[in-house]
Amino acid sequence: xxxxxxxxxxxxxxxxxxxLVALGYTMVYGILKLLNFANGDxxxxxxxxxxxxxxxxxxxxxLTIPVPLLLVIMFVLAGGGCGALGVAIExxxxxxxxxxxxxxxLITALGVSFFLENTVLLLLGAQTRIYNTPDxxxxxxxxxxxxxxxxxxxxxxxxxxVVLMIALTLLVARTKLGKxxxxxxxxxxxxxxxxxxxxxxxxxxxxxxxxLAGIAGVMGGLVFNQVYNLIGFVVGLKAFTAAVVGGIGSxxxxxxxxxxxxxAESFITGYISSTYTNLIVFGILIAVLILxxxxxxxxxxxxxx
Amino acid sequence: xxxxxPDPGIGVDEWVARSGGRREYAPGLRGDAQRLFERLxxxxxxxxxxLAGALVPLLTSNDFQLQVGINALLLALLxxxxxxxxxxxxxxxxxYIAFYGFGAYGFAxxxxxxxxxxxxxxxxxxxxxxxxxLAATLGLAVAVPSRRLLGDYLAIVTxxxxxxxxxxxxxxxxxxxxxxNGIFAIxxxxxxxxxxITNRGYFYVLLILLVATMAVLHLLDTSRTGRAWRAVRExxxxxxxxxxxxxxxKLMAFSFGAVVAALAGTIFAAQQTSVFPTDFDTPFLILxxxxxxxxxxxxxxGAVAGGLILSVTLDGFLRSPTESGYIFxxxxxxxxxVKLRPWQRLAGVxxxxxxxxxxxxxxxxxxxxxxVAGGPQSSGWIASAVHNWVIVPNNPxxxxxxxxxxxxxxxxxxxxxxxxxxTILLPPTLFxxxxxxxxxxxxxxxxxxxxxxxxxxIVMMNARPQGILGSRRVEVV
Numbered sequence: 119x120x121x122x123x124x125x126x127x128x129x130x131x132x133x134x135x136x137x138l139v140a141l142g143y144t145m146v147y148g149i150l151k152l153l154n155f156a157n158g159d160x161x162x163x164x165x166x167x168x169x170x171x172x173x174x175x176x177x178x179x180x181l182t183i184p185v186p187l188l189l190v191i192m193f194v195l196a197g198g199g200c201g202a203l204g205v206a207i208e209x210x211x212x213x214x215x216x217x218x219x220x221x222x223x224l225i226t227a228l229g230v231s232f233f234l235e236n237t238v239l240l241l242l243g244a245q246t247r248i249y250n251t252p253d254x255x256x257x258x259x260x261x262x263x264x265x266x267x268x269x270x271x272x273x274x275x276x277x278x279x280v281v282l283m284i285a286l287t288l289l290v291a292r293t294k295l296g297k298x299x300x301x302x303x304x305x306x307x308x309x310x311x312x313x314x315x316x317x318x319x320x321x322x323x324x325x326x327x328x329x330l331a332g333i334a335g336v337m338g339g340l341v342f343n344q345v346y347n348l349i350g351f352v353v354g355l356k357a358f359t360a361a362v363v364g365g366i367g368s369x370x371x372x373x374x375x376x377x378x379x380x381x382a383e384s385f386i387t388g389y390i391s392s393t394y395t396n397l398i399v400f401g402i403l404i405a406v407l408i409l410x411x412x413x414x415x416x417x418x419x420x421x422x423x
Numbered sequence: 424x425x426x427x428x429p430d431p432g433i434g435v436d437e438w439v440a441r442s443g444g445r446r447e448y449a450p451g452l453r454g455d456a457q458r459l460f461e462r463l464x465x466x467x468x469x470x471x472x473x474l475a476g477a478l479v480p481l482l483t484s485n486d487f488q489l490q491v492g493i494n495a496l497l498l499a500l501l502x503x504x505x506x507x508x509x510x511x512x513x514x515x516x517x518x519y520i521a522f523y524g525f526g527a528y529g530f531a532x533x534x535x536x537x538x539x540x541x542x543x544x545x546x547x548x549x550x551x552x553x554x555x556x557l558a559a560t561l562g563l564a565v566a567v568p569s570r571r572l573l574g575d576y577l578a579i580v581t582x583x584x585x586x587x588x589x590x591x592x593x594x595x596x597x598x599x600x601x602x603x604n605g606i607f608a609i610x611x612x613x614x615x616x617x618x619x620i621t622n623r624g625y626f627y628v629l630l631i632l633l634v635a636t637m638a639v640l641h642l643l644d645t646s647r648t649g650r651a652w653r654a655v656r657e658x659x660x661x662x663x664x665x666x667x668x669x670x671x672x673k674l675m676a677f678s679f680g681a682v683v684a685a686l687a688g689t690i691f692a693a694q695q696t697s698v699f700p701t702d703f704d705t706p707f708l709i710l711x712x713x714x715x716x717x718x719x720x721x722x723x724x725g726a727v728a729g730g731l732i733l734s735v736t737l738d739g740f741l742r743s744p745t746e747s748g749y750i751f752x753x754x755x756x757x758x759x760x761v762k763l764r765p766w767q768r769l770a771g772v773x774x775x776x777x778x779x780x781x782x783x784x785x786x787x788x789x790x791x792x793x794x795v796a797g798g799p800q801s802s803g804w805i806a807s808a809v810h811n812w813v814i815v816p817n818n819p820x821x822x823x824x825x826x827x828x829x830x831x832x833x834x835x836x837x838x839x840x841x842x843x844x845x846t847i848l849l850p851p852t853l854f855x856x857x858x859x860x861x862x863x864x865x866x867x868x869x870x871x872x873x874x875x876x877x878x879x880x881i882v883m884m885n886a887r888p889q890g891i892l893g894s895r896r897v898e899v900v
Contacts (some may be wrong), residue, residue: 153575210835214885219656222884224515224578225716229880232709236873237831240863241824351705355586362579393594400583407568407576 120265125388126381131272131341133380134279138334139357140364140372141286142204142327148303148367149323151220155227156207158354159234160328163203164196164335165345166238169247171195178250185254189274196336197329204328205321213317231354238347246346249339275337282330283373289326290369299323303367352396356383359399363406365416374414378402465641473634480623489622491739493694496629497687499730502714503636503723504683509712510720511649512676513656518565518581519711521588522558522681524703526688528592528600529554531698534610537599547614551689555682562681566674577677585708592700605699612693625694632690636683637723643679644723652676706873710737713879719890728892733879737872744801744865751860752805755853768846775850780812783854793817799861806861815862823863830855 142157171192176182183191211230215223251257251271260269268276290296298319301309310316338353339345356379364375382402386395406413460468479492501523508516533550536542545553565584566577592600600606612619612628619628643649651672654662663669692698710733718729740746763769788795797815799806816822833852837845864871883890 147575151575153578206835210838211881211885218884218888219513220575221509221513221515222888224575225509225712226881226884228517228709228712229877229884231877232706233874233877233881236870236877237827240827240867240870240874355583358579359583362576366575396590397587400587403583404568404580407580411576 120267121388123265124267125384127266127268127272128388129381129384130377131275131380132384133377134276135334135338135341135353135376136357136360136380137373137376138279138282138330138337139353140360140376141283141369142331143358143361144364144366144369144372145299145323145327147361148369149299149320150212150216150223152212152223153227153358154212154324154327155224155231155354156234157204157327157331158352158357159231159350160200160204160331161335161338161353161357162238162345162347162350163234164200164332165339165349166242166247166335167196167199167332168192168336168339169249169345172249172254178253181254188254192336193278193333196332198332200332200335201325201329204324204331207328208321208324213320231351235347235350242347244347246344249343249345251340251343255340271340275341278333278337282333286326286330287369295319295322356399359403363403363413365413368413368415368417371413371415378414466638469634469637469641473630476630476634477627480626484623486622488739489626491735492626493622493629494738495731495734496626496633497691498711498714498734499727500629500633500636500687501684501711502718502726502730503633503640504680504687505711505715506720506723506726507640507652507683508676508680509715510722510726511644511652511656512673514673514676515575515578516581516677516680517578517708518584518588519680519684520703520705520708521581521585522562522684523688523691523707524588524592524698524700525558525561525681526554526685527692527698527702528606528688529557529685530689530692531606531609532599534613534693535606535608537601537606544610544613547612547689547693549614551686554685554689558681558685559678562678563674565681566677577673585703585705589700589704592703601698603700605697605702607697609692609696609698611696612690619693622694625690629690632686633727636686637727640723648672648675706876709880710876713876715890716883717879717890719892722890722892725890725892729890732891733876737875741868741872741875744868745803745805747865747868747871748801748803748805748860755856772846772849772853776853777812779850780809780854780857784812784814787814797862800863800865801861809857809861813858813861815858819862819866823859826855826859827863830859 139157139161142160143154146152146154146157171188172178172181175188175191181188207230211226212223215226255271257269257271260267260273262268288296290299298309298314299322301312301314302316302319306316309319334353335350338349357376360375360379361372362375363378364371364373379399379402383395383399386392386398390398463471476496480489483489501519505516505519508514508519530550532538533543533545533553534547535544565581568580593603597604610618612625619625651662651667654665654667655669655672659669662672691702711730714730714733715726716729717733718727719725736750740750759769759772763772784795794816795814796817797819798810799813799815800819830852833848833855837848837852840848864874
């Protein structure tokens with residue numbers, strides 16, 4: 119039982135990360151019908167930003183500022199930096215292709231992802247950097263009730279993800295920007311005719327999606343400890359699967375899909391073997407695509423002619 | 424010598440077809456050559472290209488150069504196969520590399536001691552057809568789950584399939600598939616009583632296969648199936664209304680691509696006599712895409728040219744700093760000459776760049792001699808020419824990294840502005856580019872290679888989506 123709950127907690131933690139990255143994929147897909155492969159690499163950039171913030175303030179052993187302040191700075195810088203990077207990528211690489219055939223921006227996205235990975239390789243080298251989270255946050259603190267035991271880092275990741283997801287849901291449902299996003303997603307031309315600033319809305323979407331990926335990167339660094347230039351690829355792939363399983367284009371779908379993939383992965387690793395994790399996740403994806411082609415919460419697209 | 428306007432073929436718009444008749448030819452000998460070339464049938468052109476290719480091994484007996492040629496032909500073959508799904512049917516196939524791997528591993532298993540103690544050593548005339556049939560079936564099996572779905576789901580499923588292939592070969596049954604250590608001691612191509620072991624032999628095998636594939640694909644492209652592919656690419660809904668079986672046509676394109684990739688894989692395995700999971704990882708997939716996009720998706724000649732150019736550039740020239748310098752400066756100069764008109768503007772920009780470098784170098788040297796002490800990291804006459812011009816500090820790594828980031832920022836800014844600001848921004852960008860190149864990129868050829876491949880995809884898609892040889896699509900509204 120204890121093992122089961124432990125795996126569940128791990129699964130929900132990774133699931134939260136996948137869900138945050140998946141939100142970036144699904145929002146961009148909803149508004150532009152573009153699979154932004156570079157989103158996983160923004161996760162990697164966010165993780166590096168967090169790492170360098172720790173180094174900047176004295177390193178994990180000798181922090182010069184209190185830990186909560188450090189965490190806030192990490193999240194703000196990673197979120198803001200990745201958001202800005204996402205907006206720049208959209209402006210430079212995707213905007214000129216907005217009316218091109220569907221396949222053109224997809225190939226560009228592939229190029230952007232590859233370019234980002236190798237830019238980081240050039241700037242920082244291939245070695246793995248370690249966050250050393252236990253040196254400044256004690257894993258002993260946390261909730262321990264019976265068999266349930268969540269350390270403070272995982273607790274923070276889960277709580278912060280849930281808060282971000284609620285905030286995002288409210289943003290899309292209640293604010294003017296959210297309304298604009300929904301309008302642009304429904305019909306870009308009609309939205310433009312109604313006076314909505316489409317470029318601004320798309321930029322804002324990219325900012326939010328990329329910022330979430332960056333924040334997830336910091337969380338990933340805190341939980342998994344290791345950062346190198348290719349971590350974004352696997353996380354991106356899983357988040358991608360999460361977005362599709364949940365129904366691409368649907369925000370609650372991305373959250374549900376992320377959690378499902380995270381938990382499934384954790385249980386497969388715990389009970390079967392870590393060798394087959396990715397193969398089984400792939401199997402889940404295929405099964406969902408065959409049984410429910412639009413994902414769990416997605417709706418079949420209306421085709422207008 | 425004037426020709427009557429050619430009859431428009433089936434599926435070709437009459438107005439578009441007549442545009443050939445309106446073409447103006449260059450005067451003199453060049454125009455005659457142009458006209459002569461246009462009178463040749465496609466098979467005559469293909470034959471000429473094949474003949475030119477066949478002469479290459481006669482010029483050199485250097486094994487390294489032959490290997491460069493083999494790699495180039497392999498990439499061209501792979502790009503032609505990828506062109507079927509990406510260029511013609513408009514399907515983003517990200518698991519393409521796995522079929523290449525499937526062919527290689529299939530051949531490796533059927534021609535080595537992996538499967539049983541005495542080994543299975545099928546002759547090539549038996550093993551290769553078996554592998555191709557299996558690859559076609561596998562292609563169908565991968566595409567079927569996503570056949571009804573939006574085209575994007577195919578990209579996801581295939582991407583995962585490609586990853587799964589690498590995971591599978593890395594982890595499952597290491598005694599059979601070799602795990603990360605791969606499979607060794609694979610037979611060369613052995614069949615019909617002979618065998619091929621020299622690089623020259625493999626060069627010709629690949630050349631013959633490439634030419635044959637090109638011919639088959641050309642016939643396919645101009646057939647009913649080819650037209651159906653293009654119809655599906657342009658508008659699946661309209662194609663369906665024209666009674667084209669959209670799903671079946673998509674599956675066919677996917678399957679054909681898988682077969683070509685597997686074919687390339689078998690030759691690769693036989694020539695290398697060993698296969699490793701890392702040979703079939705994502706970076707190589709991106710390389711194939713870059714080759715196809717560079718040459719022009721949708722055209723056979725484009726795919727082949729792109730694959731050949733990219734492979735020869737990367738393998739042949741980007742290995743030594745001096746030769747990669749020729750490529751770097753050559754490409755920059757060529758782009759400037761093509762893009763900057765009139766020539767006064769070009770001359771102005773070049774003069775400003777040279778002046779800027781001289782002034783900047785002098786000022787920086789006066790302030791701190793260590794900041795220019797590094798000098799170019801490459802050698803050769805170009806390096807000595809720019810030695811007193813570039814700013815490369817003693818320890819160029821950090822400065823080069825910062826310069827690289829600033830350079831990307833400048834390039835983005837350059838794309839966003841037009842007219843006079845762009846002309847003003849050009850000299851500092853060029854100067855910085857040379858500094859970053861001489862100070863940092865030259866000493867990291869492997870990473871520069873990858874950056875170049877990524878940049879090709881982004882820049883080509885934005886600036887010239889039809890590639891070098893492709894023609895811009897006529898959009899009918």
